[in-house]
Amino acid sequence: MQQHFDDVAYALGSAESEARMAEVHPLPIFSEEASAFLADLSARILTDAEAKAYPDVVTLGFWCRPAALRQMQQPYHTEGNRLGRGIVFHIAPSNVAVNFAYSCLAALLAGNASIVRLPSKDFPQVDVLCRIFAETLAEFPALFPYFLFIRYGHSQEINEHYSRICQTRVVWGGDAAIEAIRRAPLPPRTNEITFADRHSLAVIDAPAYLAAEDKERIARDFYNDTYLSDQNACTAPHFIIWFGTAEKVKAAQEVFWRTLHAFVKERYTLQGVQAVDKLTQLYRIGVHAAVQQIPMEDNLITRVRAAMLTEELASYRAGSGFFIEYRAQDIAEIRPLCGISCQTISYYGAVRETLLQTVLAMRPAGVDRIVPMGRTMDFALVWDGVDLIRSMSRLISAV
Incomplete structure (x- = not known):
């Protein structure tokens, strides 16, 4: 993970913290660390004056509040022997502002670190959320290596770099975008989740x-x-x-x-x-x-x-x-x-x-x-028929 690209801009994290991601350990699903982080993130979003101007950001704040997390966890309460797969590389859609945050928070609940390629469109919501993530991580320094938010243009070399080091790749975007990303090969044990044109x-x-x-x-x-x-x-x-x-x-x-x-x-x-x-x-x-x-x-x-x-x-x-x-x-x-x-x-x-x-x-x-009606954009951990927690984690069986 030591390779450095001048074309990569870090919105959260740095080249140094990227290098440290190889050393992070997977967490159990719905870990205490992840739940505490999301609770604090929710409180900050819901009290932030700038965030209140954006309904989609406020909705994210409600989505990750403690009561909602407890409800999300219920289908997995018997699966204490699930751990994250490692690093998840997310390619966020270019035309939906807040999707990247849901994707990486789902990965954290599944026990993973995240490298997130942010939307290419200049959304003010993205800047607001990057700031609030940074403020929250200041209170959870042990989780800082679990988040890397980056921006870069169309680069096959950079796609291949992050695809090489991930254990799960999540692609949100149009069919053409998915086809382009898939030109970057994945390691044999890395799985891929795609959300295409619908x-x-x-x-x-x-x-x-x-x-x-x-x-x-x-x-x-x-x-x-x-x-x-x-x-x-x-x-x-x-x-x-x-x-x-x-x-x-x-x-x-x-x-x-x-x-x-x-x-x-x-x-x-x-x-x-x-x-x-x-x-x-x-x-x-x-x-x-x-x-x-x-x-x-x-x-x-x-x-x-x-x-x-x-x-x-x-x-x-x-x-x-x-x-x-x-x-x-x-x-x-x-x-x-x-x-x-x-x-x-x-x-x-x-x-x-x-x-x-x-x-x-x-x-x-x-x-x-x-x-x-009115709830189409409500994000869930089962999306497009895919169980994100189970897809981004692994089950340790014992007999």
């Missing part, structure tokens, strides 16, 4: 929505699921499936989009390049699919009504408020969207059990999560 959808029970009294809260929840990440997160729904009679759906759509638009207009700025991207996708989908654009008062929300659902529709999704709508008479009509690239189905209304039973009956290649 799409998600939302199912809305129209009668239930019309009967709801808190439509502003529903708009906020949907905004957090979508606009907060510019729909770049795999969890963000691009497809809106309305369930109910034609009359109920039409009435619900009018209220839903009007309420959402008022919320978006106060909080969201659409950049010119985003508007062009949406227009381009609108033209593309208009050429290749039976769709109709629904007029809106401006470009903050782009609505496309599909006459039928097909697998190909997933290739025409866009971000920044681009939604493909469909009215379903039977929830099973979502089948074409539930292929291997489908990650999350969010819902509003009393449709959870119907959704679950429908998905189980279909046995699709995709669909890993069914969650209430």
Whole structure:
């Protein structure tokens, strides 16, 4: 681990602490050290004035508070003979600000040290979290060698260096990014976890929505699921499936989009390049699919009504408020969207059990999560169907 690269910038740690990582020992899963560190990190995030400006950072603070950790640990309470695998090399997605923190904290709970390649996009949330991590580690000096946050450009040599010294490699990103990283070989006993391009959808029970009294809260929840990440997160729904009679759906759509638009207009700025991207996708989908654009008062929300659902529709999704709508008479009509690239189905209304039973009956290649609207970005230790604790740790058996 002594090799030094001038192109590597250290956001947390240094070349010296990187060299020391070879000497760190794996920890037990949910170790006392890790739990104490996360509790302190949570308290600092939730009381930090700068962090409070970013809902995704605050959400991280709630995620790692002690009560949440105790609940996360329950499925593993009989697995005291699990230790971390060693060093985990994380390649964070370029377009989601806080994902890197969840990834490395999951690795710590699994007993590992982490080398994290931070997002290439300049997110203020990343700087805030790097500062708070550093402040917390000052109180836990024994854990300092377990964290290395770095930035570097597209470098096969650097990818190969960090891939060579890790025991687990975790890649978050698009299919092309995963393909590029995989050109860097791994040692024989190193495992790899990849989270590739995915799409998600939302199912809305129209009668239930019309009967709801808190439509502003529903708009906020949907905004957090979508606009907060510019729909770049795999969890963000691009497809809106309305369930109910034609009359109920039409009435619900009018209220839903009007309420959402008022919320978006106060909080969201659409950049010119985003508007062009949406227009381009609108033209593309208009050429290749039976769709109709629904007029809106401006470009903050782009609505496309599909006459039928097909697998190909997933290739025409866009971000920044681009939604493909469909009215379903039977929830099973979502089948074409539930292929291997489908990650999350969010819902509003009393449709959870119907959704679950429908998905189980279909046995699709995709669909890993069914969650209430407003909770699509809630991180869990089982993600995309992968148990991160068990995947990043090893079991010591004794007979």
